Amino acid sequence: MTDPVPDTRLRLTLLGGYLGSGKTTWLRHQLHVGAFGPRVHVIVNEAAEVPVDDALLSGASGMTLLAGGCCCCTGRAALIDALRALCDQRSRLSADAPRLDRVVLETSGLADPGSIVAAIQSDPVLVHHIVVETTIVAVDALHALAQLATEPLGRRQIGAADHLVLTKADAAGPADLARLRATLGLLNGHATVSASVLGAEVALPPLPPGTLPADLPPLGPDDVRGPIQPTQVHIPDGLDWASFAVWLSALLHARGEDLVRVKGVVRTPAGRLLLQTVRKVVQSPEILPDQGDARSDNVIVFIGRGYRPEDISRSMQRFLDLPLPLPV
Numbered sequence: 001m002t003d004p005v006p007d008t009r010l011r012l013t014l015l016g017g018y019l020g021s022g023k024t025t026w027l028r029h030q031l032h033v034g035a036f037g038p039r040v041h042v043i044v045n046e047a048a049e050v051p052v053d054d055a056l057l058s059g060a061s062g063m064t065l066l067a068g069g070c071c072c073c074t075g076r077a078a079l080i081d082a083l084r085a086l087c088d089q090r091s092r093l094s095a096d097a098p099r100l101d102r103v104v105l106e107t108s109g110l111a112d113p114g115s116i117v118a119a120i121q122s123d124p125v126l127v128h129h130i131v132v133e134t135t136i137v138a139v140d141a142l143h144a145l146a147q148l149a150t151e152p153l154g155r156r157q158i159g160a161a162d163h164l165v166l167t168k169a170d171a172a173g174p175a176d177l178a179r180l181r182a183t184l185g186l187l188n189g190h191a192t193v194s195a196s197v198l199g200a201e202v203a204l205p206p207l208p209p210g211t212l213p214a215d216l217p218p219l220g221p222d223d224v225r226g227p228i229q230p231t232q233v234h235i236p237d238g239l240d241w242a243s244f245a246v247w248l249s250a251l252l253h254a255r256g257e258d259l260v261r262v263k264g265v266v267r268t269p270a271g272r273l274l275l276q277t278v279r280k281v282v283q284s285p286e287i288l289p290d291q292g293d294a295r296s297d298n299v300i301v302f303i304g305r306g307y308r309p310e311d312i313s314r315s316m317q318r319f320l321d322l323p324l325p326l327p328v
């Protein structure tokens, strides 16, 4: 009898979740505590051209940023190329050299993790070098029920998970959290569930017996409101920050259902400010280090649907009384 051959393929963890579900916060903490081991490479995919979240990630032995296309669809070829390059590097090392153990792929919030797994597994090279070990999906404890009521993509993401992390678990009341868990159980009965606050795991109480799931209406695959798309708006230098904040609040108040996510880095007198919103909620701004990559400063990405890209910059121009048309 021969000994079983150890599986030396590169392990891949897929991290998915809806726009603004807290994927990066969770991943940042997990890297910080070494949850993925010492030799981990992180791939961050941003559907928009302007990367923001990579400014937040450290603790990985390497990082690749794939921006400007979602890896489950338009950016699929770039993902396959990046993974093949990692496998290539790894196989060129001698057998006793320390080799990369794991890749964590943080998908864009628009991605269907199931399509990514299918793309990797059907690639004739990657299938021999990579094992998709687990798919983790972040679920926003505060917003997920509303999203799941209207978004087919949100339901597909839940359905693709092996493990669900309820992020921002402190933001939802116990009854809402229980109802969300019952609803997730209905959408995906096999996934394990944990909860986190700022990326750190917190205990989940036992699910009260008899908790009813939310009544989710049936959704067709095609959304009549059109696809969700990213739009970039350049912020002029010397902008009055207070007026900008008023405009953004008004915009979110009026269009918060269509604008699923807003994020960007704005230069303010207080420093480089990371601005993020999820639906109508503006997350408390975070001051970024000054020495970071400033190329994406003063560009805000609006992700949503049901409006023309130029509507956003025009609204801002009008509100702030800016003289010149802004580049979109």
Ligand SMILES: [Zn+2]
Binding pocket: 070, 071, 072, 073, 074, 110, 111, 112
């Ligand atoms: Zn996609």
